[in-house]
Amino acid sequence: MMAPYIHIVDTTLRDGTQSPLIMFSDKEKIAVAKMLDEKGVYQIEAGIPAIGKSEQEIIKKIKQVCHNARIAVWNRLNADDINTSLACNADIIHISIPVSYRQIHEKLKKDETWLLQEIDKVVYPATGNKAEVTVGMEDASRAQMDFMLAVVRKVKQFGVGRVRFADTVGIMTPLAVHEQISRLIQETSIDIEFHAHNDLGMAVANSIAAVQSGAFFIDTTVNGIGERCGNCDMDKFIFAASSIFNSDKNERVNGEENG
Amino acid sequence: MxxxxxxxxxxxxxxxxxxxxxxxxxxxxxxxxxxxxxxxxxxxxxxxxxxxxxxxxxxxxxxxxxxxxxxxxxxxxxxxxxxxxxxxxxxxxxxxxxxxxxxxxxxxxxxxxxxxxxxxxxxxxxxxxxxxxxxxxxxxxxxxxxxxxxxxxxxxxxxxxxxxxxxxxxxxxxxxxxxxxxxxxxxxxxxxxxxxxxxGISIPVNKPVIGDAIFAVESGIHVDGIMKNPQLYEPYPPEFINAKRRIILGSTSGRKAVEVKLKELKLSCRRLDTAAILEKVKEKSRILCRSLTDKEFYDLVEMMGRV
Structure with a gap:
């Protein structure tokens, strides 16, 4: 089997720093970004500009020191957040959209119709800028497929070429990942980025399943740091992917003939 | 099986x-x-x-x-x-x-x-x-x-x-x-x-299911969501594995987390808004390069003269 080309999207400096027991100083953030850049990651999610001025300043510095990786910033579905982000000179404006019933009705206290209208109001204008816009489907693993398809079709109309499928609470298994990712790609042909959490210890296995299902952008963090049990560990994912995708698929069990 | x-x-x-x-x-x-x-x-x-x-x-x-x-x-x-x-x-x-x-x-x-x-x-x-x-x-x-x-x-x-x-x-x-x-x-x-x-092993604090800190939460968005409904950001209730949710204050905290912590520590801040406390929390967290302990938060609010 030919190994697929996988784009590593590193979110150590965004989701990783949301881990309550980890905090980087500004110097450390720059150093981490430089190392990731040298390591050859495709994209570095550098932070959330809406957090405040110090976060914006550090993102600008990261942009200056990284010469290869694309620098992304995370935003809520909110025009003010995006305007703040545009001032950071990032290559990618990532807009996170809650897509599960729970997130829409219980967190935002809104409904699906409101959300789709908000996408029109916020995502469409954002695509008119120099930066690429990617969209994140928050809590996708607990969302209705029909609604996700509606969201993907809508953002695709605005020129968004990639959406993130987020297993926000880390409850997926590889077979569920395969079912959902394959369907999204089959029905919309959009590029999928997979974002795993490790609550059941399956973040690496789920990310491998995502690649096998056609998602060629995989979110990782250094040492797997992140909210609760963390995200997909970059080194573990790369090690597993290189072993699995370069191995003989006709693997036999030793002693099979005696079984 | x-x-x-x-x-x-x-x-x-x-x-x-x-x-x-x-x-x-x-x-x-x-x-x-x-x-x-x-x-x-x-x-x-x-x-x-x-x-x-x-x-x-x-x-x-x-x-x-x-x-x-x-x-x-x-x-x-x-x-x-x-x-x-x-x-x-x-x-x-x-x-x-x-x-x-x-x-x-x-x-x-x-x-x-x-x-x-x-x-x-x-x-x-x-x-x-x-x-x-x-x-x-x-x-x-x-x-x-x-x-x-x-x-x-x-x-x-x-x-x-x-x-x-x-x-x-x-x-x-x-x-x-x-x-x-x-x-x-x-x-x-x-x-x-x-x-x-x-x-002779130390189990990582973020080890799935058994890590000590898997239900610790700091990020403003997540604390806000969890206060509305814990299921928004938790895969299962912490009580199910005999664990407890902990709200941590640090550089990524939001106002909701400050409100929750004030209530948890039975602190009153009638004359000071939570936004001002949050700014101090973030500042202190950046200086310490870590999240704040409950004692540090208590002292911070006390220092602001509003206990």
Whole structure:
């Protein structure tokens, strides 16, 4: 089997720093970004500009020191957040959209119709800028497929070429990942980025399943740091992917003939 | 079905610790407990042996007659070392010495999606197959769970010791998938204490299911969501595993977290808005390069003269 080309999207400096027991100083953030850049990651999610001025300043510095990786910033579905982000000179404006019933009705206290209208109001204008816009489907693993398809079709109309499928609470298994990712790609042909959490210890296995299902952008963090049990560990994912995708698929069990 | 093999890897534990591990496993929905001969000999003098199916790991077929009383006997293959690199087959015997099952153990370079066809083949074999995947490629939980989901026997160890699928992860995954609905809460505290003491390991604070900080939350968006409904950002309630949610204040906190912490510490800040406190929290957190302890937060609010 030919190994697929996988784009590593590193979110150590965004989701990783949301881990309550980890905090980087500004110097450390720059150093981490430089190392990731040298390591050859495709994209570095550098932070959330809406957090405040110090976060914006550090993102600008990261942009200056990284010469290869694309620098992304995370935003809520909110025009003010995006305007703040545009001032950071990032290559990618990532807009996170809650897509599960729970997130829409219980967190935002809104409904699906409101959300789709908000996408029109916020995502469409954002695509008119120099930066690429990617969209994140928050809590996708607990969302209705029909609604996700509606969201993907809508953002695709605005020129968004990639959406993130987020297993926000880390409850997926590889077979569920395969079912959902394959369907999204089959029905919309959009590029999928997979974002795993490790609550059941399956973040690496789920990310491998995502690649096998056609998602060629995989979110990782250094040492797997992140909210609760963390995200997909970059080194573990790369090690597993290189072993699995370069191995003989006709693997036999030793002693099979005696079984 | 789950066979737990934790007792195969704690030969250095005291007799008392081995018995405690067995008692802890008895309280969990485990179908069989596997152990080595030395451990079997140690627990033999228990006044009442927990009602379990016991599987004994033996090196010689004749051991079946030397160590009577187990439900099954797994004959460790001579080429066991090869399991570090590939899957190997082992024979499983009943108490009469009849080969009754097959154990497949080791490392596979197949992903869960790749191995599904092989699972179908194994499921069709005359003798039942139990599967004991190794975790070198971080696939063991997913592989063991996929096999378990088919109603087959998966072999685990607590905390994933000796490169296994962690028992606690399989139990939680099975519970969330509705395969093994738990009537009682699961408590891994004692098991965790014994295993980490015996093996001299420190369990990472973010270790799935059993890490000390997996329900600690700092980020403003997440605290706000959790206060509206914990299910928004928690895969299962912390109480289910005898854990507690902790709100931490730091550089990514939001106003909601400040409000929650003030209430938790029974602090009043009528003359000061939470935004001002939040700014101080973030500033202090950046200086310390870590989150604030409750004491530091208390002192900060007190210093602002508003307690």
């Amino acid at each position: 789950i066979t737990d093999a934790t007792l195969c890897y704690v030969d250095t534990a005291s007799k008392w610790q081995q018995k405690l591990i067995l008692k802890c496993l008895e309280r969990l929905p485990v179908d069989a407990v596997e152990m080595t001969v030395p451990v079997w000999q140690n627990i033999a003098d228990m006044a009442v042996l927990p009602a379990q199916k016991y599987i004994l790991r033996i090196n010689d077929y004749e051991d079946i007659w030397h160590y009577k009383g187990a439900y099954r006997y797994v004959l460790t293959a001579k080429e066991y070392a090869a399991a570090k690199k590939q899957l190997i087959r082992q024979n499983v015997y009943n108490a009469s010495g009849k080969k009754i099952e097959t154990r497949i153990i080791g490392l596979t370079r197949l992903s869960v999606l790749d191995i599904e066809a092989i699972f179908t083949h194994w499921s069709g074999e005359q003798k039942p197959v139990s599967f004991e995947p190794f975790d070198s490629l971080n696939q063991a939980t997913a592989l063991a769970f996929a096999w378990h989901k088919r109603g087959q026997q998966a072999v685990t160890s607590f905390c994933g010791i000796a490169d296994h699928a962690p028992l606690e992860e399989i139990l939680l995954a099975a519970h969330l998938a509705g395969i093994v609905p738990m009537r009682e809460k699961m408590n891994f505290r004692l098991l965790k204490k014994i295993v980490s003491a015996v093996l």
